[in-house]
Amino acid sequence: KQEVTQIPAALSVPEGENLVLNCSFTDSAIYNLQWFRQDPGKGLTSLLLIQSSQREQTSGRLNASLDKSSGRSTLYIAASQPGDSATYLCAVRNNNNDMRFGAGTRLTVKP
Amino acid sequence: DTGVSQDPRHKITKRGQNVTFRCDPISEHNRLYWYRQTLGQGPEFLTYFQNEAQLEKSRLLSDRFSAERPKGSFSTLEIQRTEQGDSAMYLCASSLAYSANYGYTFGSGTRLTVV
Numbered sequence: 001k002q003e004v005t006q007i008p009a010a011l012s013v014p015e016g017e018n019l020v021l022n023c024s025f026t027d028s029a030i031y032n033l034q035w036f037r038q039d040p041g042k043g044l045t046s047l048l049l050i051q052s053s054q055r056e057q058t059s060g061r062l063n064a065s066l067d068k069s070s071g072r073s074t075l076y077i078a079a080s081q082p083g084d085s086a087t088y089l090c091a092v093r094n095n096n097n098d099m100r101f102g103a104g105t106r107l108t109v110k111p
Numbered sequence: 112d113t114g115v116s117q118d119p120r121h122k123i124t125k126r127g128q129n130v131t132f133r134c135d136p137i138s139e140h141n142r143l144y145w146y147r148q149t150l151g152q153g154p155e156f157l158t159y160f161q162n163e164a165q166l167e168k169s170r171l172l173s174d175r176f177s178a179e180r181p182k183g184s185f186s187t188l189e190i191q192r193t194e195q196g197d198s199a200m201y202l203c204a205s206s207l208a209y210s211a212n213y214g215y216t217f218g219s220g221t222r223l224t225v226v
Contacts (some may be wrong), residue, residue: 004153006153032214034214034215036217041200041222042219042220043117043202043217043218043219043220044154044202044204044217045217046214046215046216046217049213049214089153089154091153091154091215093214093215097167098144098156098159098167099144099156099204099215100156101146101153101154101155102153103151103152103153104152104153
């Protein structure tokens with residue numbers, strides 16, 4: 001059974017810092033991996049999707065990497081802003097079946 | 112197409128009552144998923160459909176829960192005899208099957224409070 005772990009559970013940084021969120025998964029036979037953002041009380045917004053054959057994806061200030069063999073993904077956020085404050089969720093999809101989520105990293109960017 | 116829609120956004124119900132939630136997926140998506148999320152946790156898988164067929168159900172989906180997708184379009188999730196432990200955010204997502212370069216699109220969720 002796929003298990004997804006996110007470290008740290010919470011992170012507080014001053015505005016402008018670059019930061020890295022970590023995601024690890026136990027079953028490397030993945031279909032794809034997706035990073036989401038969730039604001040309090042809201043649904044999930046997709047940030048980046050990495051297919052199993054890819055190593056990384058970039059969108060604006062966000063860069064996600066995937067190392068399937070070691071079961072790890074990182075989300076890099078450059079030049080953080082207060083508007084980046086949210087919970088970031090990593091989700092792994094195995095072999096065209098359902099997606100399994102980590103518990104998330106709650107990010108606070110202080111002005 | 113405006114994305115995945117869920118209705119209602121919020122539902123407060125008394126313990127023991129039945130509730131039903133609706134999800135309208137992106138029209139060309141053949142897969143539809145239901146997840147449940149409690150405070151401070153990631154979403155937990157409940158069930159999914161491919162077209163009108165329910166292909167998998169989590170053990171979290173007790174006998175009080177039932178989901179349908181009768182025409183392969185919208186889906187409903189019903190909870191019978193609600194309990195306080197059912198209080199959570201219920202999230203719906205849709206996707207295309209057999210497409211690794213296509214992820215899940217989530218709705219805004221239905222927040223259920225059982226009092």
